[in-house]
Amino acid sequence: MSKKYTIEEVTKHQQADDCWIIVHDKIYDISSFLNEHPGGKKVLLKAGGTDATRQFDAFHSPAVLQNIAAKYLIGEVGVENQEEADTDDVVDVNPLQVGEAYGDMVPFGDPMWYQDWFSPYYNDSHRKVRQCVREFVEREIMPNTHEWDEAKQLPAEIIEKAAKAGIFASVVGHVDAEYVPYELPGGVPIADFDAFHHIIVADELSRCGSGGVTWGLIGGLGIGLPPILHFGSKYLKDKVVRDCLAGKKSICLAITEPSGGSDVAGLQTEAKDMGDHYLVNGEKKWITNGTFADFFTVAVRTGEPGFNGISFLLLERSMPGIKTTQMKCSGVWPSGTAYITLEDVKVPKENLIGSENKGFKYIMHNFNSERMGIVIQANRFARVCVEESLKYAHKRKTFGKRLIDHPVIRNKLAHMIRQVEATHAWMESLAYQTIHMPAEIQAVRLGGPIALCKAQSTQTFEYCAREAAQIFGGLAYSRGGQGEKVERLYREVRAFAIPGGSEEIMLDLGVRQSVKVGAFMGAKM
Numbered sequence: 001m002s003k004k005y006t007i008e009e010v011t012k013h014q015q016a017d018d019c020w021i022i023v024h025d026k027i028y029d030i031s032s033f034l035n036e037h038p039g040g041k042k043v044l045l046k047a048g049g050t051d052a053t054r055q056f057d058a059f060h061s062p063a064v065l066q067n068i069a070a071k072y073l074i075g076e077v078g079v080e081n082q083e084e085a086d087t088d089d090v091v092d093v094n095p096l097q098v099g100e101a102y103g104d105m106v107p108f109g110d111p112m113w114y115q116d117w118f119s120p121y122y123n124d125s126h127r128k129v130r131q132c133v134r135e136f137v138e139r140e141i142m143p144n145t146h147e148w149d150e151a152k153q154l155p156a157e158i159i160e161k162a163a164k165a166g167i168f169a170s171v172v173g174h175v176d177a178e179y180v181p182y183e184l185p186g187g188v189p190i191a192d193f194d195a196f197h198h199i200i201v202a203d204e205l206s207r208c209g210s211g212g213v214t215w216g217l218i219g220g221l222g223i224g225l226p227p228i229l230h231f232g233s234k235y236l237k238d239k240v241v242r243d244c245l246a247g248k249k250s251i252c253l254a255i256t257e258p259s260g261g262s263d264v265a266g267l268q269t270e271a272k273d274m275g276d277h278y279l280v281n282g283e284k285k286w287i288t289n290g291t292f293a294d295f296f297t298v299a300v301r302t303g304e305p306g307f308n309g310i311s312f313l314l315l316e317r318s319m320p321g322i323k324t325t326q327m328k329c330s331g332v333w334p335s336g337t338a339y340i341t342l343e344d345v346k347v348p349k350e351n352l353i354g355s356e357n358k359g360f361k362y363i364m365h366n367f368n369s370e371r372m373g374i375v376i377q378a379n380r381f382a383r384v385c386v387e388e389s390l391k392y393a394h395k396r397k398t399f400g401k402r403l404i405d406h407p408v409i410r411n412k413l414a415h416m417i418r419q420v421e422a423t424h425a426w427m428e429s430l431a432y433q434t435i436h437m438p439a440e441i442q443a444v445r446l447g448g449p450i451a452l453c454k455a456q457s458t459q460t461f462e463y464c465a466r467e468a469a470q471i472f473g474g475l476a477y478s479r480g481g482q483g484e485k486v487e488r489l490y491r492e493v494r495a496f497a498i499p500g501g502s503e504e505i506m507l508d509l510g511v512r513q514s515v516k517v518g519a520f521m522g523a524k525m
């Protein structure tokens with residue numbers, strides 16, 4: 001138990017060589033920090049000996065308490081040896097509460113089912129996963145996100161920790177139990193892990209407000225491993241799956257090329273059949289995790305031009321002729337976005353994933369889950385913008401009123417909220433279909449709506465990042481500090497709106513595909 005001091009005791013420490021402050025009932029001896037304080041020495045001295053919670057909250061993000069102030073913590077406000085009040089018999093009944101509430105209850109800061117609303121989609125096993133991943137993110141990721149983003153890379157330990165927390169095995173779809181190295185979050189058996197557990201993991205991870213961190217952890221894995229899981233030989237699975245899920249190796253998906261992104265059928269990287277091996281030549285661009293990946297799931301041309309001449313090969317970093325260079329992008333910095341050159345890379349025939357010239361089918365198979373992953377992340381990022389804005393609007397005052405008391409700010413928040421909640425509800429409905437609809441017709445029936453929902457989520461994200469940046473003003477124009485998440489997310493919008501099918505392609509495909517399905521179902525149009 002930490003040492004307790006009365007408020008009177010604290011007031012005695014307000015000199016430059018002996019300066020204490022109270023923040024949220026904790027007492028900090030900041031004498032040795034005065035000269036280092038980025039906000040200046042004088043403001044601290046002025047607050048010396050007092051409860052500075054209000055001023056502290058006005059100028060800092062909560063991470064400052066955890067990351068910097070913790071070193072100066074000496075105790076808490078209270079009276080030594082006083083018995084703790086016995087609160088057991090005080091039953092705090094909130095007459096508005098209808099169900100279990102989870103999280104800090106900032107309105108719309110979490111999905112409605114967290115905030116005690118009823119939902120048909122979730123049960124106790126989902127709640128366990130939520131608790132596990134939330135604790136992991138708050139303990140291991142949140143305090144470091146800004147530092148990792150600035151460093152443009154993740155430390156090796158977090159990869160290992162995420163794997164041990166079962167996060168990697170929970171974001172790649174179905175995996176045979178023999179390849180799963182660690183228990184899944186919440187101890188949920190692999191056979192019971194459904195689309196809603198998956199949503200929770202990706203959504204909770206995204207609370208860190210950094211696409212660079214989520215992609216640095218699961219960006220390559222979530223799209224690079226599934227082609228092997230679904231179509232790879234036992235040889236390839238044995239080589240790759242367990243090590244990637246254990247965080248010992250990493251994998252990425254390399255489809256996009258300098259000359260074309262969403263136009264997959266036009267890809268040019270060539271794999272020439274040399275009898276016992278393929279000879280691969282070409283370039284890949286904007287490859288998430290490509291900078292540090294050990295394995296590359298690469299789309300190559302093995303046959304005729306167009307859709308029917310594409311195959312997937314597994315390339316390994318140890319193969320001569322592979323060069324990766326980290327690209328300078330506007331966002332998602334720690335995710336190691338790479339430009340990759342493949343020059344006369346000899347790839348053994350057993351590294352062919354599935355069958356020759358069936359690659360386009362495999363790419364399509366991947367797309368729906370990749371797009372759902374983007375929807376989950378983009379919408380949580382939009383929600384982070386809502387949450388941050390709501391919190392900030394309660395502390396920042398302009399023209400004598402808090403931002404939240406200005407109708408123009410409430411109007412901004414309202415438009416952000418309605419889009420986030422609509423997107424979330426659509427995303428959940430789509431996830432429910434993936435559980436119940438026969439797998440073989442999902443690509444056709446869900447392809448259109450998922451494409452539209454992807455565009456919906458990234459436009460929501462873009463809208464919310466913009467509005468949050470306006471609410472935060474100058475704080476969202478500088479990196480770090482209170483506007484840290486908003487500034488970063490604003491830079492990261494394009495990383496979600498362009499890959500996995502650009503908004504333009506998604507909107508067009510969504511309508512075309514849905515019209516085709518409608519016609520097939522006998523729609524009278």
Ligand code: HEM
Nearest residue numbers: 028038039043047052055056059060061064068069481482
């Ligand atoms: C343990 C106590 C404190 C610590 C560890 C601390 C740390 C920091 C840090 C790291 C920054 C840079 C901005 C950021 O990262 O958020 C900062 C800025 C600042 N701090 Fe503190 N601080 C403390 C207490 C206070 C108090 C009590 C006040 C006011 C009475 C204050 C006023 C400011 C101001 C005005 C800025 C500049 C904000 C800006 O750039 O917009 N700080 N502080």
